[in-house]
Amino acid sequence: MVEIRYFSKSGNTKAIAQSIAAAVGAEAHDISTPLSGKADILFLGGAVYAFRIAGKLKKFIKTLSPEAVGKVVVFSTAGNPAGASQLIKKQLRKCGIVPAAEEFHCVGRLAEDEAVQKQAAQFARETIDRLDHDKR
Numbered sequence: 001m002v003e004i005r006y007f008s009k010s011g012n013t014k015a016i017a018q019s020i021a022a023a024v025g026a027e028a029h030d031i032s033t034p035l036s037g038k039a040d041i042l043f044l045g046g047a048v049y050a051f052r053i054a055g056k057l058k059k060f061i062k063t064l065s066p067e068a069v070g071k072v073v074v075f076s077t078a079g080n081p082a083g084a085s086q087l088i089k090k091q092l093r094k095c096g097i098v099p100a101a102e103e104f105h106c107v108g109r110l111a112e113d114e115a116v117q118k119q120a121a122q123f124a125r126e127t128i129d130r131l132d133h134d135k136r
């Protein structure tokens with residue numbers, strides 16, 4: 001089962017979550033919606049605010065356990081082109097979860113651009129294909 005969760009204050013990360021959702025045929029929910037069961041793949045998104053990820057996203061990550069999530073694939077937006085992915089991955093590792101190497105990030109103000117939306121969708125499809133292939 002593929003799950004998508006994100007934290008987004010102003011909608012940029014949500015826009016990326018929605019293009020990932022459309023690409024993989026799943027629904028994107030913000031982190032107030034708990035996982036509904038074991039997630040084979042969890043796409044997890046967030047952004048940078050004053051050099052940090054949101055406390056609420058940190059709290060959500062603390063609720064995850066390696067038994068409940070197969071692979072966690074991070075996506076993010078930020079003012080800076082590197083996004084928030086490294087910050088999110090660091091928090092996952094702190095909680096004993098090894099994030100997938102694949103990640104998607106973009107500059108927040110470009111998150112609704114058609115080209116970026118297409119890249120996010122392609123990233124999601126390729127990631128699912130790769131992870132499915134690795135399982136075989």
Ligand SMILES: Cc1cc2nc3c(=O)[nH]c(=O)nc-3n(C[C@H](O)[C@H](O)[C@H](O)COP(=O)(O)O)c2cc1C
Nearest residue numbers: 008009010011012013047050051077078079080108
């Ligand atoms: C209060 C605030 C603080 C921010 N601080 C940073 C920052 O330290 N570094 C950065 O790269 N971007 C920063 N940004 C830009 C956001 O990371 C960027 O706009 C992101 O796409 C917001 O995601 P969201 O729309 O999903 O909330 C900040 C934005 C806000 C509103």
